[in-house]
Amino acid sequence: MDKKTAILERAERDGVKFLRLQFTDILGVIKNVEVPDRQFADALDGQVLFDGSSIEGFVRIEESDMYLKPDLNTFQVLPWPDASGAKVGGVTCDIANPDGTPFDGCPRSALKRAIARAAAMDFRMVAGPEAEFFLFQRRDGTPTTTTHDTAGYFDLAPVDQGEDVRREIVLALEQMGFLVEAAHHEVAPGQHEVDFRYDDVLATADNVSTFRFVVKNVAQRNGLHATFMPKPIFGVNGSGMHTHQTLLRGKTNAFFDATREWQLSPTCLHYIGGLLRHARSYCAITNPLVNSYKRLVPGHEAPTAIAWSEKNRSPLVRVPAARGDATRVELRLPDPSCNPYLAMAVMLRAGLDGVVQEFDPGPPVNKNIYKMSHRERRHLRIDDLPANLSESLDEFEKSELVRDALGNHIFEHFLAAKRDEWDAYIRHVSPWELDRYLSVY
Numbered sequence: 001m002d003k004k005t006a007i008l009e010r011a012e013r014d015g016v017k018f019l020r021l022q023f024t025d026i027l028g029v030i031k032n033v034e035v036p037d038r039q040f041a042d043a044l045d046g047q048v049l050f051d052g053s054s055i056e057g058f059v060r061i062e063e064s065d066m067y068l069k070p071d072l073n074t075f076q077v078l079p080w081p082d083a084s085g086a087k088v089g090g091v092t093c094d095i096a097n098p099d100g101t102p103f104d105g106c107p108r109s110a111l112k113r114a115i116a117r118a119a120a121m122d123f124r125m126v127a128g129p130e131a132e133f134f135l136f137q138r139r140d141g142t143p144t145t146t147t148h149d150t151a152g153y154f155d156l157a158p159v160d161q162g163e164d165v166r167r168e169i170v171l172a173l174e175q176m177g178f179l180v181e182a183a184h185h186e187v188a189p190g191q192h193e194v195d196f197r198y199d200d201v202l203a204t205a206d207n208v209s210t211f212r213f214v215v216k217n218v219a220q221r222n223g224l225h226a227t228f229m230p231k232p233i234f235g236v237n238g239s240g241m242h243t244h245q246t247l248l249r250g251k252t253n254a255f256f257d258a259t260r261e262w263q264l265s266p267t268c269l270h271y272i273g274g275l276l277r278h279a280r281s282y283c284a285i286t287n288p289l290v291n292s293y294k295r296l297v298p299g300h301e302a303p304t305a306i307a308w309s310e311k312n313r314s315p316l317v318r319v320p321a322a323r324g325d326a327t328r329v330e331l332r333l334p335d336p337s338c339n340p341y342l343a344m345a346v347m348l349r350a351g352l353d354g355v356v357q358e359f360d361p362g363p364p365v366n367k368n369i370y371k372m373s374h375r376e377r378r379h380l381r382i383d384d385l386p387a388n389l390s391e392s393l394d395e396f397e398k399s400e401l402v403r404d405a406l407g408n409h410i411f412e413h414f415l416a417a418k419r420d421e422w423d424a425y426i427r428h429v430s431p432w433e434l435d436r437y438l439s440v441y
Contacts, residue, residue: 003072004044007091011040014077017086019043021068022209023093024107025055026414027288028339030209032090033068044070046096052103066103068093074206079175080221092206104409107341111205114345114405118352123247123254125348128198128328129208131336132239133215134190134232135162136225143225145232147190162192169194169218176214178207187301188236198244201344208241208340228336230287231294238295238302241336244320245347246328247271247355256327262310262364263323272308272317272329273361274354275347279306279316279333281399282346283385284392284418285406286334290425293388295335298370303332306383307365314369316385317361333385342406342414349405390422 001009011019019040020032033050035043042048052066074092081087095106102109118125135148148162166183173180179197186193194215196207212228219226231238247254247267255268287293295302301313308317308329318330334343353359365380372382386392393415396402403411 003075004041007044007072007075007089008040010075010077011037011089015087016077016089018082018088020078020088020090021048021070021093022090023068023095024209024339024341026105026107026339026342026410027417028107028209028337028342030213031055034088043068044072044091046070052095052105065098067096067098067100069096071206073203076176076210079172080217090210092209104407105413107339107345107410108202108205110406110410111202111341111345111348113407114348114352115202118247118348121352121355122249123352124249125201125344126198126246126248127201127204127344128195128244129204129334129340130193130195130240130242130244131208131211131228132186132191132193132241133226133228133336134188134239135165135192135219136190136227136232138223138225143227147188147233148224149185150189162190165218165222165224166192166194168222169215172214172218173211176210178211186237186239188233191237191239198246201245201348205340205344208336212336230289230292230335230337232291234294237300239336240295240302240332241334241338241343242330242332243334243343243347244328244330245351247351253325253327255329256324258323262319264319264327266358267355268319268327268329269361270355270358271351272319272354273359274351274357275317275329275331276306276308276361277354277359278346278350278399278401280383280386280392280395281402282350282396283333284389284396285346285402285414286331286338286343287392288339288389288418289335289337290389290421292335292337293386293392296333296385304385305365305369305377306385307369307380308361309364309366311364311366312368315365319364342410346402346405349401353401389418389425393418393422 017037018034020034022032024030046069048068049065070091070093076090078088094108095103097103137144137146170180170183181195181197183194215226257265296304298304303316307315309315310319
């Protein structure tokens with residue numbers, strides 16, 4: 001039985017009455033076009049048009065017609081019915097031009113191009129993200145920054161009042177086919193993490209997008225607000241999306257070599273070298289908000305320095321202790337507000353460039369970088385990450401590798417959107433400024 005027939009039969013068997021054709025815009029916001037059951041066959045054949053001119057960074061109004069091309073491997077049934085009791089299915093789509101060619105502004109297609117480049121080098125990337133989020137109370141239907149609990153890292157109920165919500169999230173994800181490995185309270189009050197299994201990088205990016213949708217919906221059903229904003233509360237840990245990643249050659253872990261120092265292969269070290277060399281260039285993609293850079297400060301388990309380590313969590317890249325098939329590198333930079341397709345694409349391309357160019361990452365820095373003096377950091381040639389979105393965009397704009405990874409369309413539209421975001425931010429008069437200056441000057 002072909003996949004289309006299998007989906008149609010399952011939809012009829014499970015009473016699925018609506019199908020969401022999901023995609024993301026350039027900024028990573030999930031969008032959808034929904035069709036009723038009588039349109040399922042045409043939708044699965046990629047015959048559904050939508051107006052691309054209304055989507056951030058897509059096309060001009062005179063070029064508006066775009067097709068949604070479903071990836072039939074991504075079909076899922078949502079674990080909750082709609083208000084009428086009808087079940088809803090979902091499928092992730094690529095975006096195509098009217099002539100059937102891939103749309104240059106499709107983030108999923110950008111990741112596919114990076115995957116193809118890896119395949120040409122006989123590599124396959126698998127990845128596992130750790131997307132953190134906060135649960136906040138609502139007041140009169142409006143989100144607040146009052147946390148749902150006052151618990152800390154790995155705390156239990158009754159201190160951890162988010163336990164039941166996390167379990168509901170896990171059950172919903174598992175009903176949709178996710179292989180959840182763990183869920184726990186994070187460091188900050190109201191902060192949580194749900195980890196799902198390593199997978200091919202395209203499936204991982206799809207899963208991140210769906211995961212954020214599920215978390216927000218489950219929270220809302222419990223009278224709460226879930227946010228993936230990187231730093232919603234001053235003075236506590238922000239939310240990251242530490243991304244574990246490995247290159248496979250066939251079924252063999254290309255990062256492991258039992259005969260080498262640290263049991264890391266030259267491929268692994270060069271890959272790390274690429275992540276370090278291009279970090280300032282792709283930071284705007286992995287950390288795309290003004291708010292992202294308020295997470296990247298010392299003392300809250302977020303990286304500020306471009307270095308790698310085997311043992312501590314202050315550098316940009318950490319190599320967890322596991323070896324053999326579990327050998328991997330953890331990029332601690334991304335946050336969960338990023339577009340997962342673009343983030344995975346630039347990470348993969350940066351790492352592959354390191355392999356091709358044989359970049360040397362230097363020795364591991366196993367001392368806490370947060371406590372190093374400026375002189376120590378300079379001596380070890382440890383560079384800093386961009387301090388804010390504007391600085392990050394300056395580095396982004398200069399990078400030919402990132403431009404090639406994203407394509408000109410995504411690159412230019414992303415840059416323009418984020419320049420506008422920064423301009424709006426710097427013109428805004430914040431409560432901090434009023435508190436600090438109004439009565440003094």
